[in-house]
Amino acid sequence: MSADHANHADHTVLIVGAGPTGLTAACALLRHGVPVHVVDRRRGPATAPKALVLWSGALEVLDRLEVATPLAERALPLAGASYWSRGRKVAGVRFGGLSNTRFPGPLCVPQPVTEELLYARLTQLGGAVSWNTEVSSVTQSPTQEGDTVTALLRDADGQESTTTASWLIAADGMHSTVRGTLGVDFEGATYPRDFLLGDVVLDPAGGAELPDREAQYHLTPEGVLVVVSLPEGGHRVFFDQPAGTRADRPEKPELQQLLDARGPGKWRISEVWWSSRFQVHTKVAAAFRSGRVFLAGDAAHVHSPAGGQGLNTGVQDGYDIGWKLAAAIRSGSAAPLDSYQEERRPAAVRAVRNADRQTKLWLVRNPLVRRLRDTLLRRLSKSGALERRIIPELAQVDLDHSGSPAVQQSSAPADGVRAGRRVPDLPLTPVHGTKAATLHTYLAAGKHTVVVQDDGRPATQAARAAEEARRATHPELSDVLLVRTGPTDTPTAGNAPAYDLASTPAGSTARTPQAVYVRPDGTVGARVPLDGPGRVAELLAHLPVLAPAPSGDLPGQR
CATH class of the missing domain: 3.50.50.60 (FAD/NAD(P)-binding domain)
Incomplete structure (x- = not known):
């Protein structure tokens, strides 16, 4: 060197x-x-x-x-996905209906x-x-x-x-x-199949309708065809074939041949923007x-x-x-x-x-198992x-981290807020502070946050105590947020943002005042009932993710 x-x-x-x-x-x-x-x-x-x-x-x-x-x-927002077998649609799912998130669809x-x-x-x-x-x-x-x-x-x-x-x-x-x-x-392992994909322009020859804002899965005995609408107007086509069939980059004739064999039979590839052949590992x-x-x-x-x-x-x-x-x-x-x-x-x-479960669903070859799969998909879709x-x-929007060392469990009633789970996205009416209309909008800044939930009684004192504890022990936390589930005569807590709930979703609001630590990823890291003085300071002092290291313990030592 x-x-x-x-x-x-x-x-x-x-x-x-x-x-x-x-x-x-x-x-x-x-x-x-x-x-x-x-x-x-x-x-x-x-x-x-x-x-x-x-x-x-x-x-x-x-x-x-x-x-x-x-x-x-x-x-391009995708509206749904459909599953096809033997030329007929057997199942479908709609996207965009996922609740408790600002992004209800993919x-x-x-x-x-x-x-x-x-x-x-x-x-x-x-x-x-x-x-x-x-x-x-x-x-x-x-x-x-x-x-x-x-x-x-x-x-x-x-x-x-x-x-x-x-x-x-x-x-x-x-x-x-x-x-x-x-x-x-x-x-892990490697699938005994090669996979091909191409971003292409499809022409609907003979009036065959093209997928619009959706993903289609055509499950055939020879293999799968996946067709996904692209933002720029084209479509992605995806196929599998026996491993080692070919090693070169897929060209238009090969993609068209597979499309004819597995699709509705009337789509034509007029242009290939990009293609690839690869193995899939798990x-x-x-x-x-x-x-x-x-x-x-x-x-x-x-x-x-x-x-x-x-x-x-x-x-x-x-x-x-x-x-x-x-x-x-x-x-x-x-x-x-x-x-x-x-x-x-x-x-x-x-x-x-x-x-892996979805891929194996695609690759079923046995005729009897295929019929059972199609029947199950049809029934699950209909219900x-x-x-x-x-x-x-x-x-992957609400993972369970309740057993994590970065989550502090509580014996107090959950009241819709559970340690280790994502905090509910409550609708809010601003009283003081920012103009966020929902709790997730406020939390989108990705900071450590303490949320003081009030049961309708004046909570200014509790929120102010929480803010003072935060400033004294953890200045990296964002301001304490006061969320009120009922009217009070004291609309603010120092300089802390305050909100009224615009509505009261069942099971999502606290019946008793509590302080909730929300991690930057939106997960509830800890919570304490506000049933005595110093409870917020106690929460912050014992929180694993923010607790000071013992003497001589360098970060990362194991």
Whole structure:
């Protein structure tokens, strides 16, 4: 190594990979004031459309980073999905009816648009990406200042240098160099089928109707055909075939032949914008953390494109480790980091399992099993059970973190607010402060927040006490929010924002005054009844995600 490429330690968090996962993590850290160093082996942001669908959980994350609104302007809202067998529609689900979220349905938007907007947000926040920079090895070692991570970097000219950081987030894809260097097992299997996709322009020859704002699944004995409407007017077509059939990029004749065999028989491909042939794996890393290194996105889990779960799960990984690293760095406590694997690995395993279940549904060959599948789909669709089950799974909007070390349980009655679950999105009427019309709108800033819920009696004193406790112990929290479920004579609590509930949804409001800590991801981290003095201070003092580290305990030591 030359003297011109010496070791430097200018950055707190090194992020390897500038795809949606890495960019989300970087933006989340920068929003919380933590400097980052982002590197990527590519020449620049993605151009291949790859992932296509964003669900509610990922959209809420992007909203906290101020990316969801411009993204929605360039996306196509999908209205539903339909399943076809033997040329007939056997089932359907409608999108857009998911409750308790600002994003009730999925958006169709090619991955380069998501990356473009996240990259723009990164630069707006003062971040940058070192393109053409590959990580070839990673080591962890203790120093006088604390444990560090050192990465050996190689640029496009083959020049090597090292960089040292306090933490590293590996978002460097399925073939993660970082994961391999650490020796973390990537557990799972590969489907015995190759998969082909193409973004194409379809002509409805003979008057055959094209899918409009929907995804169609044509399940045939030879294989599956998936057709999804695209924002720019074309369609994505997706097929499977026996592994090893061909290795070249799919061209128009091959795609048309498969379309004729599996589709309605009257669609013609007039133009191919982009195509790809690939294998599909279903794998999850044995561990999402190794010391000061965290795995996220495809470096931690890969699965079938069924349901469009890959990018969605990765974006939520990136946001989760981003805000937790920021909390650990600010508080000096390792507690937030202990929850990353406990929360995100089960979510990834669930997403992989759901995608695998859908893929196997596509690939049924036995005629008897196919008839049973079609009958079951028809009945579930007719009863609405298919929609009720599949949409929440795909949306990943209300995960259960009740067993997480970053959640403090309470023996008090839940009153519709449960520790470890997403806080309800209550409609609000502003009394003082911001003009947010719902609780989720207020929380979309992605800050740590204390919500004081009032039962209709004057709660100014409780809210003021909560605000004083917050300022004294945790200035990184946003202002205390007073939510009143009934009229009072005292409309404000110091300078804290205050709201009246515009309505009272059953089971979603507190019957007794309580203080609720809401994490940046919208999850209820803890709650206490306001039944005595000092209760809010007690909540903050014992909250694992914000508790100060014991003497001598450096963040990240295990």
